[in-house]
Amino acid sequence: MRRSRLAYLPLVFPLLAFAEFLAFVSVAHAIGFGWATLLLAASSIAGVLLLRREGIRGFRAFQEAARDGRPPAAEVTNSLIGLGGALFLAMPGFITGVAGIVLLLPPSRALARRSVERIASRRLGGAATGDLFGPRRVRVHQSDPVTVVVVDEQRPTPPAGAIEGEIVR
Template sequence: MRSLIVPLVILGLPIAEIAGFVVVGRELGLAMTLLLVLVSGVAGVLLLRIQGLGTLRRVQEAARAGKDPGPELLGGALILVAAILLIVPGFITDIAGLIVFLPPVRRAISAFLQTRLTILTTGSGFYSGGRGSDRPRGPTIIDLDTDEFSRRNDDENGPSPPSNRISG
């Protein structure tokens, strides 16, 4: 059943959009229909710029504070999808894009997707630990010169491969 849904949407959406153009064109006229399509595209670009920059700022603030930026990133992805839906010509995609731009709808979609997705994040790249920091530190790195290091070739694992040997 799921395999039939995607082709039907791919084929059905353009047909529905064309039908929407015909219906709106009959009611408002050609010039107003084209103006609406142009205005919705410009609105999509402007909303993407305004909302996208705000989302980017929230992601940076969450990362600086050591919080998980995953929900903010998911919200940003939904804003991107909504903007693309507005930019694509058509009234059905415009309505869907405007609905996704609404914050309560975005939160509901985000909550639904978070139950179905696994978002993995690694440590924040903004951490700069200093003295008095209670965060765990990474592995200790010891820098050795070639004369301070030797490897036994007859250990229990057999001789070491040539790439791991240090020649003096």
Template sequence: MPALVLLLVILLTPILEIVVIAQAVGLIGGWWTLAAVLATSALGGWITRREGRRAWRVLQEAGRRGVPPERELSDSALVLAGGLLLLAPGFLTDLLGLLLVLPFTRPLVRRPLAAYGSRRLREAEARAFPPGMTREAFTPYATRAPEESPRVVRGEVVQDDDAPK
């Protein structure tokens, strides 16, 4: 189902953009519409570059502190997606791109996307691990702590120099 929705969005977006641009041409004229499309793309490129640098600095700072960069990583991905939308000609993609790029609107998009992603992850885990089966049952022995692994025998290696070779 999500693939079908994505396909419809990809197919309908150019049609909707053409309709909106045609409406703008009817209201303000062709040259002003072209100027507005070019101006929004230029403004979007500038905002994306600025916010991309900021997101990169915050991501690097989280790495230096040794903190998992959860929010920083999602912000970087949203800035990248928003930048791509801002570079596409059209007013609807520019509006969506600005929602993803601007720092005060990004949390409004991040929260529902994070909730959607965690819900999808829980659904995938439910399909991958049958009822009564846990993820730990599939954890390799090498990644478990030694006291959890039944195959680990604590001991000492002693080399016997008198043994025949």
């Protein structure tokens, strides 16, 4: 029987707390206790303010997608990643603060969104993710068993011998 990854959470939280303590001591040693405390408080306040902003932005993007008749999952996923980054930034600690800043930056947010979409398509299947994220562009390679490859939006030109198209119900 495969063990769930959630079973490891009771081990992760104490290790994270210990790592955060060591990071705080290291930063306090480098810049001083008062400055480290001020930096920690400022990052937590910024995270709380960003939580509100990201939540409102995500809700508006969801409403706009629903109003336009588009699948709202891309907006919701982007919003959830932003909310996760703001939540990490709001948590007191330098390691979670850096993780939050990384998740809030647009390039890493796009990378995390694609990863979430890939995980969702693996767990839910192509039909469900097509309903959630919209139709996927695919390439069909002509070989003995036909190979279907999801198109990467970053490389719009198909390789030689590929038939380009959309999966439509």
